[in-house]
Amino acid sequence: MRRPWDTAAFLWTSDGGLQRLWDVLVAEGVDPAADGWTDLYSVGGISADGNTIVGYGIRNDIREAFVAVIPTIVPAPAAGALALLGVSSILLLRWRSLRRPNKFLWAPGGFRARRRIMRSNVCAFLAILLCTSAAARAFAAASLTPLGDLPGGIFDSFAAGVSADGATVVGRGSSANGNEAFRWTAGGGMVGLGDLPGGC
Numbered sequence: 001m002r003r004p005w006d007t008a009a010f011l012w013t014s015d016g017g018l019q020r021l022w023d024v025l026v027a028e029g030v031d032p033a034a035d036g037w038t039d040l041y042s043v044g045g046i047s048a049d050g051n052t053i054v055g056y057g058i059r060n061d062i063r064e065a066f067v068a069v070i071p072t073i074v075p076a077p078a079a080g081a082l083a084l085l086g087v088s089s090i091l092l093l094r095w096r097s098l099r100r101p102n103k104f105l106w107a108p109g110g111f112r113a114r115r116r117i118m119r120s121n122v123c124a125f126l127a128i129l130l131c132t133s134a135a136a137r138a139f140a141a142a143s144l145t146p147l148g149d150l151p152g153g154i155f156d157s158f159a160a161g162v163s164a165d166g167a168t169v170v171g172r173g174s175s176a177n178g179n180e181a182f183r184w185t186a187g188g189g190m191v192g193l194g195d196l197p198g199g200c
Helices: 021-027 076-099 111-139
Strands: 010-013 017-020 037-046 052-059 062-069 143-146 158-162 168-175 178-185 189-192
Touching: 010 021, 017 021, 021 037, 037 062, 052 168, 062 168, 168 189
Parallel strands: 037 158, 062 158
Antiparallel strands: 010 017, 037 052, 052 062, 052 158, 062 143, 158 168, 168 178, 178 189
C-alpha cells in the first residue's frame, strides 16, 4: 500500500499534465504488477523524443533499474495522419508515372521534364520513409523492462540517464567491487564501467 510520503515516478506533458508513470503504463496496456513491480519510484532520464524513460522502482522487494517505452506519447490522430500522408505519396507517385509515358520523357527537349519528375519522385520517396517510420513508432507497443544488476554484489541498481535516441542507459549498480557505474543496451545488457585507481 502506498504511503502518503512515498515518492512516485511521474510523466508530464503539455496535453496530459502531471501523471504517475505507473498509471500511464497501465493505460497503454502494460501492468507493472504482473512482472513483480510494486512501485516505480523515480525517473533518471528521458530520450529526446520523450518515448523512452529510465529510472528505478521496487521489483520483487528489491530496488531495480527500468526502461519504460511509451511510443504513443505521439497522439494517435497525428500518427494516423502521418500514415495517410505516406500512402497518399505512394498513390501520387503511381498516378504521375501513368500520366507521363516514356515516349514523352525521352522526346527532344524532355530532359527538363525528366529532371522535374525525378526530383518529385525522390521527394515522395523520402516523405514515404519519414511518414512510415513516424507512424510505426507511434503505433508500437509500450513496454517496461527491468535492467537487472551487475554480478557479485547485493542486488541494487538504478538508471540515471539515457541517450538521446533511447538506446543506451547509464546508471549505478552493485558488483563485487561495491557500487559501480554501468552502461546498458538491449543487445549487450548491463556492463560495468569499472572504477578509477587509488580509491577504497
